[in-house]
Amino acid sequence: MARYITRRVAYSFLSLFLLSLTIFLFVRVTGDPTTLLVEPGASQADIDAMRERFGLDRSLWVQYASFVRSLVHGDFGQSFYYRTPVLELYLSRLPNSLLLALAAMAFSLLIGVPSGILAAVRVGRFWDRAGKVFSLLGLSLPSFWVGLVLILFFSVYLEWLPSSGSGTALHLLMPAFALGWYFAAAHMRLTRSSMLEVLGSDYIKLARLKGLPESLVIAKHAFKNALIPVLTLAGINLVIMINVAVVVETVFAWPGIGRLLYEGITFRDFPVVQAVVLLGGAMIVIVNLLIDILYAVIDPRIRLEA
Amino acid sequence: MAMRSEAVPLSSRGDLVRGLEGFPLLPVTILVSIGLVAAFAGLLAPYDPEVGSLALRFHPPAWQTGGSIDHLLGTDHLGRDVLSRLIFGARVSMVVGFTAVMVAGAIGTCLGIVSGYLGGWVDQVIMRVTDTWLALPALTFAIFLTAIVGPSEMNIVIILGAVYWTRYARVIRGEVLSLKQREFVRLAIVAGCSKVTIMRRHILPNVLNSAIVLGTLMLGVVIVTEASLSFLGVGVPPPKPAWGLMLADGKKGLMVGYWWLTVLPGSCIMLMVLSANLLGDWLRVKLDPQLRQL
Numbered sequence: 354m355a356r357y358i359t360r361r362v363a364y365s366f367l368s369l370f371l372l373s374l375t376i377f378l379f380v381r382v383t384g385d386p387t388t389l390l391v392e393p394g395a396s397q398a399d400i401d402a403m404r405e406r407f408g409l410d411r412s413l414w415v416q417y418a419s420f421v422r423s424l425v426h427g428d429f430g431q432s433f434y435y436r437t438p439v440l441e442l443y444l445s446r447l448p449n450s451l452l453l454a455l456a457a458m459a460f461s462l463l464i465g466v467p468s469g470i471l472a473a474v475r476v477g478r479f480w481d482r483a484g485k486v487f488s489l490l491g492l493s494l495p496s497f498w499v500g501l502v503l504i505l506f507f508s509v510y511l512e513w514l515p516s517s518g519s520g521t522a523l524h525l526l527m528p529a530f531a532l533g534w535y536f537a538a539a540h541m542r543l544t545r546s547s548m549l550e551v552l553g554s555d556y557i558k559l560a561r562l563k564g565l566p567e568s569l570v571i572a573k574h575a576f577k578n579a580l581i582p583v584l585t586l587a588g589i590n591l592v593i594m595i596n597v598a599v600v601v602e603t604v605f606a607w608p609g610i611g612r613l614l615y616e617g618i619t620f621r622d623f624p625v626v627q628a629v630v631l632l633g634g635a636m637i638v639i640v641n642l643l644i645d646i647l648y649a650v651i652d653p654r655i656r657l658e659a
Numbered sequence: 660m661a662m663r664s665e666a667v668p669l670s671s672r673g674d675l676v677r678g679l680e681g682f683p684l685l686p687v688t689i690l691v692s693i694g695l696v697a698a699f700a701g702l703l704a705p706y707d708p709e710v711g712s713l714a715l716r717f718h719p720p721a722w723q724t725g726g727s728i729d730h731l732l733g734t735d736h737l738g739r740d741v742l743s744r745l746i747f748g749a750r751v752s753m754v755v756g757f758t759a760v761m762v763a764g765a766i767g768t769c770l771g772i773v774s775g776y777l778g779g780w781v782d783q784v785i786m787r788v789t790d791t792w793l794a795l796p797a798l799t800f801a802i803f804l805t806a807i808v809g810p811s812e813m814n815i816v817i818i819l820g821a822v823y824w825t826r827y828a829r830v831i832r833g834e835v836l837s838l839k840q841r842e843f844v845r846l847a848i849v850a851g852c853s854k855v856t857i858m859r860r861h862i863l864p865n866v867l868n869s870a871i872v873l874g875t876l877m878l879g880v881v882i883v884t885e886a887s888l889s890f891l892g893v894g895v896p897p898p899k900p901a902w903g904l905m906l907a908d909g910k911k912g913l914m915v916g917y918w919w920l921t922v923l924p925g926s927c928i929m930l931m932v933l934s935a936n937l938l939g940d941w942l943r944v945k946l947d948p949q950l951r952q953l
Contacts, residue, residue: 371791379807389807489940493933495883497890497906498925505918516914596796600887604910614799618806618893630803634795641794 357649365642372634376627377420381413389623390430429631430624434616439628442613447595449519450609453602454594456525457533458587464537466583469544473579474571476549484541491538496597500531500604517606528605532598536590543586547579581651585644592640596633683941686934693931697750704743705731709898711739717912720919733919736908741919744900745927751901752931755815756882760874762820763881767827768870772858774828775835785828792825797880798887805893812895815888819881827873834866868946875939879932886928902928 380386391403404410423429429439472484507527508516515524551557552575560570599611606612610629617625696703715738718730732741774785792800804818838844839862847857888894889903897904902924909920 367787368791368794371787372794375788375791375795376803379804489933489936493879493936494929495886495925495932497887498929501906501910501913501921501925504913505921509914509916509918593796597798599798599802600890603891614802615891618802618891621806623806626803626806630795630799633799634791637794637796 354649358646361642361645361649365638368638369635372638373421373424373631374417376631376634377417378413380627381416424631429628432622432625434620434622434625439624442625443610443628443632446608446610446613449607450595450598450602450611453525453528453532453598453607453609454591456529457536457594458591459533460529461533461536461540461590462583462587464533465540466544466580469541469583470548470571470576470579472541472545473548473552481545484545488538488541491534491541494534495600496531496535497600497604499534500527500601503527503531504604517604519607524605524607528598528601528607531604532594532601536594539590540583540587544579544583547582548575551575551579585648588644589637589640592636596636681941683934683937686937689930689934690938693749693927693934694753696746697753700747700750704740704746706740706743708739708743708747708900711735711737713738717917719917732923735905735920736912741905741923744905745902745923748900748902748905748924748927751812751895751899752882752885752928755812755819755885755895755901756878756931758816759819759823759881759885760877762816763823763877764827764870764874766820767824768831768863768866770824771828771831772835772862772866775832776839776854776858776862782832786832789825789828792822793829795822797822798884801884801888802891802893805888810888810893810896812899815885815894819884822884823877823881826877827870830869830873831866834869835862838862838865872939872942872946875935875942878935879939882928882932882935 380389387400387403391400395403427440429443431437432439432442435442468480468484468487472481475481503514504516504527507514514527515521516527518524552571557570557575560574561567565574595610597611598607598609599614601607602609602611603615610633613625614629616622617629711734715730715734716736718727718734718738720731720733720741723733730740730742732745735741735744770785770789774782774789801818801822804821805814808814808818844857844861847861852860885894886901886903886906889901890907892907894903895901905924906921906928909917909924912920
């Protein structure tokens with residue numbers, strides 16, 4: 354167990370190292386880093402000061418070492434636009450992103466899990482087919498399209514919901530729906546296949562043989578076991594939601610990390626863009642690690658295999 | 660699990676009819692039509708998609724009051740013909756979508772084969788890089804890259820290729836690992852073929868099916884990403900008519916009810932992505948039993 358965890362942690366550190374190296378190399382090697390790292394319209398003296406600070410005239414390895422050193426100290430640079438440290442900005446937007454992601458996650462599970470179970474229980478019949486159409490639509494409709502249609506319908510024609518901004522629960526409804534739509538379909542697909550697998554297993558057959566009513570077999574025996582992979586995926590998806598919400602947050606002017614990234618690209622605020630990518634990747638690496646460890650704790654087969 | 664029995668080998672002629680069972684006719688028709696529209700955009704479009712007249716701003720589609728037959732689907736905020744822009748937009752989506760999928764497929768397939776076949780430290784390096792890139796959220800990564808190299812049609816293709824090759828590399832490597840154990844590969848080694856020859860002549864043809872299935876499934880993802888980039892203003896630069904760009908422009912008119920500026924390009928994206936996904940799902944079941952669990 355300890356060996357397994359040490360190995361997973363080591364891999365994750367390697368991933369984080371490669372992540373920072375990738376980002377670093379892209380910035381330094383493809384084009385002139387000064388145009389990205391120095392504010393647009395800076396004077397020659399400022400540019401020289403920046404060169405000095407980032408050591409742009411020195412070797413790549415020296416530069417990389419100082420890059421990593423500042424990352425470890427939580428220094429992601431200064432936003433050109435807001436004139437505050439990027440990390441501060443990021444952390445101030447994180448709660449909004451988390452709120453949106455949690456709402457979207459609740460919605461996606463509320464839709465995805467019951468419809469997935471229904472599809473598995475009625476496999477090949479009407480509800481299964483309807484579910485298939487739904488999941489295909491969910492995976493094919495881009496979130497900005499869903500968002501814009503929602504605005505058109507609920508804000509412009511019906512005038513029920515505010516089209517943008519944040520603050521009340523009503524503001525949260527449409528962005529959560531637009532963001533959660535795709536994930537509802539993904540969760541439905543996984544619930545369905547996971548349920549089907551469990552329903553085919555021996556202990557379900559046994560439960561049926563001993564005469565349990567079908568509803569009890571599904572609710573008590575199948576559902577609980579089928580839910581584990583779905584919840585795992587949901588854990589990863591929550592982090593992914595935070596990081597892919599840029600389009601939805603732009604459509605609804607929701608002040609989260611996605612919106613910050615959008616501001617970063619429109620104001621040519623490169624440190625912000627770089628920090629959002631780095632922290633997003635790091636978040637996903639860490640959540641993957643946590644899930645691996647959790648699985649090893651729950652399921653002894655995994656840690657023995659390693 | 661019930662789907663398992665549907666696998667139909669396409670090996671002999673007699674099976675061809677059964678092989679075409681459930682062929683997604685409508686989606687393929689839609690994709691081919693979009694392709695034809697894109698190819699003959701110059702002949703089909705009634706107006707220049709990039710030039711408009713401010714006097715004709717925000718005309719609604721012909722069937723609404725205030726619309727005219729001159730502009731069947733209305734005009735946008737610069738008085739440009741929406742129909743013409745949609746037609747030329749198909750070209751952008753098709754060209755960017757297909758080339759990006761091919762770039763990603765070429766990089767991912769090559770690296771997947773090399774990684775799986777050579778094994779050892781080469782495999783370790785390629786797979787660690789693949790894992791790392793997979794951890795980066797695709798859209799955010801693409802935005803970051805456009806921030807560095809700047810947006811242009813060519814750059815978008817390269818960026819999407821750079822972001823999505825990892826999906827291929829993973830799957831292809833897995834296939835190669837099992838192919839490597841097969842008789843014909845061992846015989847080729849005994850016969851003295853070089854590693855490069857084996858990878859090119861014996862491994863590559865056997866993973867092409869998977870690469871094609873993955874490519875079809877990726878097409879939808881890539882088109883949505885391209886549209887998202889355009890929507891955020893870091894995709895294909897204006898005044899080129901990309902569907903995502905039209906959506907972003909149309910957003911400004913949404914609150915006053917100019918629905919056609921968002922609903923129409925959005926529907927085009929949706930149709931194309933939906934068709935690609937339906938075709939991909941069918942191909943996956945038909946061509947590649949191993950990928951069915953994806």
